[in-house]
Amino acid sequence: MRTYRWLLIAAAVSAAVACDRAPTTATTPPAAETPAATAPVSGIDLAGIDKSVKPGDDFDAYASGAWRRSAEIPADRSSTGTFLQVFEKAEQRTAELIQSLDKAKPAAGTDARRIADYYAAYMDEAGIEQRGLAPLQPRLDAIDAIASPADLSRHLGSTVRADTDPLNATNFATPNLFGVFVAQGLQDPEHNVATLMQGGLGLPDREYYLATDKTMAGYREKYQAYIASLLKLAGSDDAEAKAKAIFDLETRIAKAHASVVDSQDVHKANNPWDTAAFASKAPGIDWTAFFEGAGLADQKTVVAWQPEAIRKLSALVAEVPLQTWKDYLRFHALNDSAGLLPKAYADLSFDFYGKTLQGTPEQRERWKRAIGATNNALGDAVGKIYVDKYFPASSKAQVEEMVGNILAAFRERVDTLEWMTPETKQKAKAKAETMRVSVGYPENWRDYSSLEIRRDDPLGNRLRAEEAEYRHQIAKLGKTPDKGEWWMTPQTVNAVQLPLQNAMNFPAAILEAPFFDPKADAAANYGAIGAVIGHEISHGFDSTGAEFDAQGRLSNWWTPQDAAHFKAAADRLIAQYDAYEPLPGFHVSGKQTLGENIADVSGLAAAHAAYVKSLGGKPAPVIDGLTGDQRFFLAYAQAWRQKTRDEALRQQLIAGSHTPARYRAQTVRNIDAWYDAFEAKPGEQLYLAPEDRVRIW
Template sequence: MRSSRPLALAALAVALAGGLAGCQRAPTPDAGAAHADQAAAPDAGATEAVSGIDLAGIDKSVRPGDDFNAYANGTWEKNTKIPDDRSSTGAFVAVFELAEKRTAELIQGLEKTDPAAGSDARRIADYYAAYMDEAGIEQRGLAPLQPVLDEVGAIDSVAALSRYIGGSVRADTDPLNYTHFHTDNLLGVFVARGLEGPPRNVATLMQGGLGMPDREYYLSGAEAMANNRKAYRAYIAAVLGQAGTADAEAKARAIFDLEMKIARVHASVVDSQDVHKGNNPWDVASLAHKAPGIDWKAFLDAAGLSGEKTIVAWQPDAIRGLSALVASEPLAVWKDYLRFHALDHSAALLPKAFADLHFGFHGKTLQGTPQQQDRWKRAVASTSKALGDAVGKRYAERYFPPSSKAQVEQMVHNILAAFRDGVDQLDWMTPETKKIAKAKAATMRVSVGYPDAWRDYSALEIRRDDPLGNALRAEEREYRHQLSKLGKDIDPGEWWMTPQTVNAIQLPLQNAMNFPAAILEAPFFDPKADPAANYGAIGAVIGHEISHGFDNTGAEFGADGQLHNWWTPEDSAHFKAAADRLVKQYDAYEPLPGLHINGEQTLGENIADVSGLQAAYRAWRASLGGKEAPVIDGLTGDQRFFLAYGQAWRTKMREPTLRARVIGDGHAPGPYRALTVRNIDPWYAAFDVEKGQALYLDAGDRVRIW
């Protein structure tokens, strides 16, 4: 399932790459690490310190100044195979693998305790057991989905179609993607504080309706995209045929043609990132005039939104276009479209033939993954999604000790202080703008590990013999939870990720950050490792999240979470000029022949990378109290800091996955994020980077925004 939200509403720190891998520490290499012969001898206690660097993964045949990613990770990349059931592997996956294993142990262990009926433990155990009941799923066939298919079959008018579309709307709560909503939902709803006005929650409508990851999959002339389109048409026909649909081939062509029309009205990723283009409060009474086609009364009643006076249209032209298609396209095609998407959405919990077809297209074709994951992994992921806080509470209690929470909170405190100090040192920013920026950083809410309050799942029915029903009821429950926030004051402590999530997030509308427990593990955070590595890895992630509050989107929000311009014209012009240089820097990177990174699309993340790394370095240096860090494993402190950063972004991706990342993601692929170091002055001295080397930038060309 793919979903999205405007970047202004939740700027993501790090995108989880699928796959499994680990970083192994190796014995100290022989002489050859840069600067090893120039550094002071380590002190007596340093011999016991852990460097936190994967020494064996370094490729010393590459000069750091020519390709820092290849230097930091080249040997690792040569020796690493992407697991057959993953689309990529890398440092994030090392942490994900640990979280997956721990979550599986928690979930599977509950079955042995025979938890009490009605308890969250019972819900978790029953959800997982139902998902794993392959024999029962085969025996039930399409019967669990039949009520949905019957509802689609009964559609006999535009009003009925609008009612069905409204009734199938679900809440957008997944921050990993942000171009369109669930594949089977023509529209999605995001509930959060309005961009302007009182700090109350409002509903935002999002574009949706595409079965492939992004509109470019439909519109691009690239050969790879043409092949995907051909495979998608075949997949639609195969799913319909498996379900016994007559004339499956002809209906598949009509469904695909409808999705092409949907893609043509979709807003691009770059436009979807623009808070000003998305800030469109529409009076509900004017919807029929602003976006004719959908029977909006029927839609709103079914969606539970009939009581709202105002709804925000994030992609207004797309919503107009989608609404028009509801009225203009044949009802029979819409019904076939909805039938297919109901089957596609539920495929994992239908008989094996459907699950295999689903993986064949979404996994093999779109991601290049040759082998489907073991069922227990899919069951763990689904259980964790449906009962996120119930699983997360147990995860945090067992695996995230108070000592780690305190250590990370101290790092956050130090990096926030370093960020504020960095603002003071900016020679281009006016005192007025500096004052407001520092006040925003000072009031930023930091939540580490887990939320202060947990979700209540007592109203969620989980049955041991109804795996598909469990998943659909969990989605419905989440939607109702989000609707319950409408019109209420925002909760500044609300979390958007569960503790078992390997990720982090910045929330401009709350002026807050969440750092889930699961990401606070080696190689990002190791309480036994030298501080240089911790600051270079998790410290840069923390700095990244802080900086998202001041990137090209976050900088438009004040400390109160409200959208307003707090920049002087002169400061704004300087910020834009620096951002434009960063856009050009990333535009030049070419991950695949003819496919360049879009520097505008990835700008917010790139700003956060540069500024976050700068703040983490400054905080680490301040933590030394004026002393030099010891040499460990033949590496100076600065070298360990930057190597930890580079190795945190080590990534190996299958070509279709890499292509999808470049086309539709707001983040540059990991190997290019590792090159952020070329904008940081101390990196040059740490690795003797000289003019003429590929990554060298003259001092005036190095981008520094904060």
Template sequence: MQAMRWMMVAAIACGSAVSASAFAAAQQGKAHAGTPLGVDLKGMDRSVQPGDDFDDYANGSWRKNAVIPADRASTGIFLEVFQKAEKRNAQIIREAGAGHPAAGSNARRIADYYAAFMNEAAIEKAGLDPLKPELDKIDAIKTRTDLSRVLGGQLRADVDPINATSWHTEHLFGLFVTQGLEDPSHNIAYLLQGGLGMPNRDYYLKNDAEMVGFRDKYKAYVAATLQRAGMADAKAKADAIFALEAKIAQAQESLVESEDVHKANNPWPASAYAQKAPGIDWNAFFEAAGLAGQPVVDAWQPQAIKGLSALVASEPLQTWKDYLAFHTINESAGLLPKAYADASFEFYGHTLTGTPKQRDRWKRAIGAVNNDLGDAVGQIYVKKYFPASSKAQVQDMVKNILAAFDERVDSLDWMTPATKQKAKAKIETLKVGVGYPETWRDYGALEIRPDDALGNHLRAVAQEYAHQKAKLGRSVDRGEWWMTPQTVNAVNLPLQNALNFPAAILEAPFFDPKADAAANYGSIGAVIGHEISHSFDNTGAEFDAQGRLANWWTPEDLAHFKAAGQKLAAQYDAYEPLPGLHINGQQTLGENIADVSGLTAAWIAYHKSLGGKNAPVIGGMSGDQRFFLAFAQSWRTKTRDAALRQQVITDGHAPGRFRAQTVRNIDAWYQAFDPKPGQKLYLDPKERVHIW
């Protein structure tokens, strides 16, 4: 659900308010009058001991009976909430064309974009024609300077430098625009690695049977795509393309390396690229990318950029041309004739994630409209489904969770007053966006035609690139949103010291104002706490209150913090989602810190909401039992093995099943469920990880 991967969050929800506010008091009053429990009792498996497997205890019966939809790689609470938003978006988009909206209006753009996507006859008739200008540029490459110019012209806006190998992988590089790591006064350009057709470098470099099988099927897919496009010697070209991508993968930095923002702090003068990363004609590249004249372009993954540039010089020009032609087609396969779209799904959907059925075309169309006209749809979404009263209520919740986190900082016995002061300053200046942005994207310059599906998307991509590029040199907008309101997710933005909580995630079962307060705190409260905690995870803690990369820790405090993080990493290293495949605790460390810390803050907030009273017993369960069950049930998931493998290898989040086990680090969970020494989740008090 991804601004830096540590700006991205859990695609799931979180909790309720913190103080004894009128809302919380009302919640407690309802609890005695038969308030909905907010916990799924039927989904539990009481034959499992909570201390052995809390996820199975909370979700075991649900998982045994859950059926993953044929067009999905997984199912769970996230999908339930997503489908609610999807139905709403479908209604918004289909109604946009009613009444013949005026030309140039957002309603007309929405209607025409959707109509074009659904017009399969026009797409079949167009064939590859919409890509002809780009394919002609590639075919005309005669020199390395020509190649450099085409590569620069293909640069696209990226919002995720850490996870750059799964965002815009069809392009050799990506562009990210935000404030300087050490200078928060204005935006600069960051150049990111890319260039792969499979999810990340591990798919090319690991030699287990699954990866070898994926590689063989990928080469077959590349050959079939080239043959379908009428290119001669398709198999030989596919082999050469794969060999080039394997070298690109070898040159790339790993996900863990990309998470180290200190390694990313390389503000190279644009004029120095020729000397620092020889191989590409950087003058031609930056001119074609519209970056000529930029004084600085930060190299986020410097070794990868050096390696990729060297490959531009060393690998055969024809191989590069074939590589570019394939990726130009492959990137647009979903908007090309059915044979291309079906083959793309067969590899990326069926082979790589195990999903047996492609999503219905109307669902894909809804997703495409939301991707390219997100704010246009979002403005309508919040008017219909997120009233001002809801926004005010959630803002109150966030304030209360922030207060709980602030209190938690005060109580840390290992942190010195100097470091506490800096941490509290971050909390005080954190800018939280709830529901929707204060300003909306202007689509006035974007041409949308009712009969040009691929052209619409390509023009939207170009406009997004222009939008990001236009921010260069400007002062930073700390209120900028990186998600649309109809997105079921949330995000932390360390460089902005800001959070976004879109309207669509603030829905039941994540948040239900009619439900028991314990359930709301355990679910949406923990997500709110999670996002706040990202400002203090292993990456967020590197940034100060202004979003500047700066060390604000005393040496002793920093050593304690890092040691606690490594204990948590080791804890997750031991989890084995599939035989022989373990979670990478370092890769998932930021998310795991946020889970532990966010759950702690939400629990504090829940108890503050009780106003000094004891929580009511409902359904035979104490308040804390309901709180922790709601948390675990928010993470209930059932995933196909291939998709689970891909998640473990490529994602910074641990699978939901293991996120539910976060409770083993929370002292209150032990008091609520009384796990015993010797049970699988039990940790001696000295072994529990308490970071914030």
């Protein structure tokens, strides 16, 4: 499953619990009130506001403190908040659609039949118990048959999947030893190329193996015990000894990995290698056999995104005994498939990955996991019926209008930048003017006609779906890129900016209240979904997006003076976020989260400018005792309300590219209009002097 360069790492989200406490405004509103009979809906959760907190001290606590006191994280979730609230609505809708398909008994060979059968197979717990390890046996047999270094290299190639995505996503690694990303060349917009990326870890990130604190050491101890338990359950002899060897190998793999910060640097990644040169550039793997196994033997060039990691991983393939690799591959085959094996395997997996690493007490109900799995395997097929029922043309038109307004506001803000030269301004505006916006759903739907889905083979269904996705991706190699390609499904609660396509996707499922409500006041819509839109637009000009021109080509379109100013502003933003400490001893990494933070600051500013312009010079109405700007900023902060378990928060801080939601809500401290709206003053914790507020775009 891909993790996109979008608003949040996961849609881990919540139902807000109303509070009896009534809010008060931070400033005295204008005298003229909008008549109650004609007033639009404010779109603000008034009961969630905590009036005992000064907005200038902690705007997140002011906007959502009362909600947070009474909100409870569901037992099957690692966090709760606005995203979960919207996600659960989409999940319930999707469940009703899928379950109704099964009752309708659709014809064989149709997407409706594939959806129904995939879901039914996943739900067949009795059949899964009865079949035991038999569905995985062909994969285990293939591992047992490895008898030479060439066999190992070919097998490692056969495990490669299209499950990394460094540019549309913040997904720089795969559980397999290597992953592949297929998209247009960094400097060749006319042809798709394959990019090879690092992988091979069972823990979330290299730091889980290398960090020296007690918490991480505890995770390592429990992970090694989990490896042994899983092997023992599957009948392996000497499970403890094998687990230690596997863990030691993964530790060496972790030491080979590039960090998240290094992986984000697109210039370090621009390494197109001739496939014939891999043997000399990264000796150890039999690359001829590897590329044959991966279906890439006919490619003349493959990009090495993390070249030093690829060299070190290749060397490990030659250095580590063959039997250790076979034990490692057997464990990963079991681990990867545990959720679709008998309950004992699934429980072991959840106990470690869910309870230990995420702090989640209970596993999600089977039907919820089945819905998620069906969406992963047949996303476009499900998405098509989703938008037919739940996404009206009127909402699509209204959101498209908002996108146009915010893009226009962004272009106008470029004109006001005193530090930027006319030459760079012209190129920035050209990029914004040609940015492709897709709202709701793709123009072209995926063809699943060649994908075999069987009602009695849940694990096989998933493995075939993953392989089909990989074959779909590598079939694009050498061809002209599709600039309108979507990288997520309509039923996904998120949004994405695509730097290589100079495009954005806003799926239907996120275009729901409280992000977007066609009946709500413009201030709330611009503060919530408008800031989402502004965020994605700004990704085209963040620390990565600014490296790409209007054609999606990696290109230096900045003057040296402009680039120096951009870097100076980015460094100030890094320092601002470095100061946040969500957990004792764990600070936000301003550098690791820089792209997302730039998009938050610039996107919020552009959304506010578009909101003000939408008023047409007229004063905003006062609704529920709140001025227009107050509603705008409250809607923004409440969109980011979240309550997260410490274990999940720690994982985000270590491995993620996003700042925790609580601090994203504090982005307002960089926006001048927020100070006027809430009378934030010097001495308050969020207050920044005008010269210290970061303004990048």
